[in-house]
Amino acid sequence: YQIPSLFVDCEVMRACNNEVIMTLRCRFSTSRQTLMWIPDSFFSSLLSGRISTLRDETGAIFIDRDPTAFAPILNFLRTKELDLRGVNISVLRHEAEFYGITPLVRRLLLCEELDRSSCGSVLFHGYLPPPGKGDVKKTRNMKTFNLYLYNIYLSLLRPGPSGEESFVLIIAGHHNWIVAAYAHFVICYRIKESTGWQQVFSSPYLDWTIERIALNAKVVGGPHGDKDKMVAAASDSRIILWSIQDGGSGNEIGIFSLGVPVDDLFFIGNQLVATSHTGKVGVWNAVTQHWQVQDVVPITSCDTAGSFLLLGCNNGSIYYIDMQKFPLRMKDNDLLVTELYHDPSNDAITALSVYLTPKTSVSGNWIEIAYGTSSGAVRVIVQHPETVGSGPQLFQTFTVHRSPVTKIMLSEKHLVSVCADNNHVRTWTVTRFRGMISTQPGSTPLASFKILSLEETESHGSYCSGNDIGPFGERDDQQVFIQKVIPITNKLFVRLSSTGKRICEVQSVDGTTITCFMVRECEGSSRMGSRPRRYLFTGQGNGSIQMWDLTTAMDTANKGEERKKDGEEGSFCTPHLLVIFSPLSSSSCRINAPVGHLCGVNQWVNTNSPWLISLLGFCLSVSSCPAQSAVTGTGAHS
Numbered sequence: 001y002q003i004p005s006l007f008v009d010c011e012v013m014r015a016c017n018n019e020v021i022m023t024l025r026c027r028f029s030t031s032r033q034t035l036m037w038i039p040d041s042f043f044s045s046l047l048s049g050r051i052s053t054l055r056d057e058t059g060a061i062f063i064d065r066d067p068t069a070f071a072p073i074l075n076f077l078r079t080k081e082l083d084l085r086g087v088n089i090s091v092l093r094h095e096a097e098f099y100g101i102t103p104l105v106r107r108l109l110l111c112e113e114l115d116r117s118s119c120g121s122v123l124f125h126g127y128l129p130p131p132g133k134g135d136v137k138k139t140r141n142m143k144t145f146n147l148y149l150y151n152i153y154l155s156l157l158r159p160g161p162s163g164e165e166s167f168v169l170i171i172a173g174h175h176n177w178i179v180a181a182y183a184h185f186v187i188c189y190r191i192k193e194s195t196g197w198q199q200v201f202s203s204p205y206l207d208w209t210i211e212r213i214a215l216n217a218k219v220v221g222g223p224h225g226d227k228d229k230m231v232a233a234a235s236d237s238r239i240i241l242w243s244i245q246d247g248g249s250g251n252e253i254g255i256f257s258l259g260v261p262v263d264d265l266f267f268i269g270n271q272l273v274a275t276s277h278t279g280k281v282g283v284w285n286a287v288t289q290h291w292q293v294q295d296v297v298p299i300t301s302c303d304t305a306g307s308f309l310l311l312g313c314n315n316g317s318i319y320y321i322d323m324q325k326f327p328l329r330m331k332d333n334d335l336l337v338t339e340l341y342h343d344p345s346n347d348a349i350t351a352l353s354v355y356l357t358p359k360t361s362v363s364g365n366w367i368e369i370a371y372g373t374s375s376g377a378v379r380v381i382v383q384h385p386e387t388v389g390s391g392p393q394l395f396q397t398f399t400v401h402r403s404p405v406t407k408i409m410l411s412e413k414h415l416v417s418v419c420a421d422n423n424h425v426r427t428w429t430v431t432r433f434r435g436m437i438s439t440q441p442g443s444t445p446l447a448s449f450k451i452l453s454l455e456e457t458e459s460h461g462s463y464c465s466g467n468d469i470g471p472f473g474e475r476d477d478q479q480v481f482i483q484k485v486i487p488i489t490n491k492l493f494v495r496l497s498s499t500g501k502r503i504c505e506v507q508s509v510d511g512t513t514i515t516c517f518m519v520r521e522c523e524g525s526s527r528m529g530s531r532p533r534r535y536l537f538t539g540q541g542n543g544s545i546q547m548w549d550l551t552t553a554m555d556t557a558n559k560g561e562e563r564k565k566d567g568e569e570g571s572f573c574t575p576h577l578l579v580i581f582s583p584l585s586s587s588s589c590r591i592n593a594p595v596g597h598l599c600g601v602n603q604w605v606n607t608n609s610p611w612l613i614s615l616l617g618f619c620l621s622v623s624s625c626p627a628q629s630a631v632t633g634t635g636a637h638s
Helices: 032-036 042-047 067-079 089-099 102-114 147-157 358-363 550-558 574-581 610-622
Strands: 011-016 019-024 026-031 061-063 124-128 170-174 177-181 186-192 196-202 212-216 229-235 238-244 250-257 264-268 271-276 280-285 290-295 299-305 308-313 317-322 338-342 349-355 367-373 378-383 393-398 405-410 414-419 424-429 444-450 480-483 491-496 502-507 514-522 533-540 545-549
Touching: 026 032, 026 067, 032 042, 032 067, 042 089, 067 089, 067 102, 089 102, 124 196, 170 212, 170 514, 170 533, 177 212, 177 229, 186 229, 196 238, 212 264, 229 264, 229 271, 238 271, 264 299, 271 299, 308 349, 317 349, 367 405, 367 414, 378 405, 378 414, 480 514, 491 514, 491 533, 502 550, 533 550, 545 550
Parallel strands: 299 349, 349 405
Antiparallel strands: 011 019, 011 061, 019 026, 124 545, 170 177, 177 186, 186 196, 212 229, 229 238, 238 250, 264 271, 271 280, 280 290, 299 308, 308 317, 317 338, 349 367, 367 378, 378 393, 405 414, 414 424, 424 444, 480 491, 491 502, 514 533, 533 545
């Protein structure tokens, strides 16, 4: 598809005596003195002949820059005053730097600093510095090799602000512990009420690149007692497991192989579990120190509930494994895998969510499961104590998605589903009677919106694991989505999973790129009446970790004290998206969308960002509102 030539931003400038005329759909006229009063600028070099020029048949000079951003620059050269109304400061600063307008660049930098603080906003909770010299104590093949020297070596090979090896790839958490995965090592932190977050463990340097991590901060019956912690890391089919003692010293338990690439890595009680979409499940038990690999039907989704592992498979069946009875119940050295339910349409189970009601602890047989299929159907099945012999019964079916369901969450008050159509979200309210799901009046539609998020075209295997949108939060509380609109950004948006309403936005206090994120609840205080607080952890491109207090953000939003801003009641309208995307040159992004409805927005597009043209076409095609207003009603928000 040929991109229309009207999107090529260009300016034509003609010098005649003391007058300079610039043309492209609009005409700029000014004097030579206006353009040349700043020495060593682009214009002084251009008009003095120090820069080679391309001229047309009339003698006009061709300049391939954005004419929209040139207007405020020209006004500054004329009046030495700056009017920022309706101007994107970062875009204007970029253009001013190109033209070499040093006084304007300094003013714009000051304006940007007024909105940024190295101490963060009221939501900023803490900062963990990048790992430094000596944090990586040993390697497998080299006796003296540390991260500090490695990053210096890497920066020489690949010039840039920092090597990719220093990025935080994934953050995971359990209770009051978190683990950060870098390319070749992991670091664990623990929070205490008196001392805050402290580093307690650093793994050896690994020869392979980490793609998945898991953490268990409460191991019962481990090899060194009940105070053990366990950390696991996976790359391709290999899994390495460490045991961390209470004092912070760690020992390698072993290296295991699943035989196929690991898609999910997590703990269920003492068991480390690894699954692959090819149809393999690996289990390591802390008591028996035994690694077991089981062949099952190809897996398309999984979830955990207490000691149960539930597997959604491509044959339309849901299977479960009771880890509490493993390894006592084994048949012919195989795990006991039991079919729980089969989809009536034989569609692949692409998303799975299990909700344990209060009745579960009483009867042990009351369970609710929501799942999504490859055809876009959303179903809820329920198992009652009196129907144990016949298995779960189909409760409700929704066919509102036209793309495969990728995520689903059943909580106390809401049912949330996400499909592959640009993270289109549909939500329902769930009616309960004495804690159990009820048919009167049943689940009713609540909201429809999109969590638009671009992916990297050449992303590492850990990108999806480290940038999962959610939903995050406890099942009996409000859950949130984390929206990272573009891969290379220092800003995240926190939105309610039930309605899509934007709760807050967080921006890196040091301006570095956010490479991964995670939401966890931590018990920072043991005082009577204290409650766990919810935090957003962001891994940065420079190796640091930043923390944000989402409990305060949620309380503020619930009290209605959040200052209303344009577009804050949920979704992004098209102009808002244009502002987010406009500064980027995105050779590292992809989006599959038709190109169309693009006339009149060429002033937003940079010629180095062809993917942005496709994105704008998508935004304008799905938007049913005028360009100046937000999307409202039940349509898909973006």
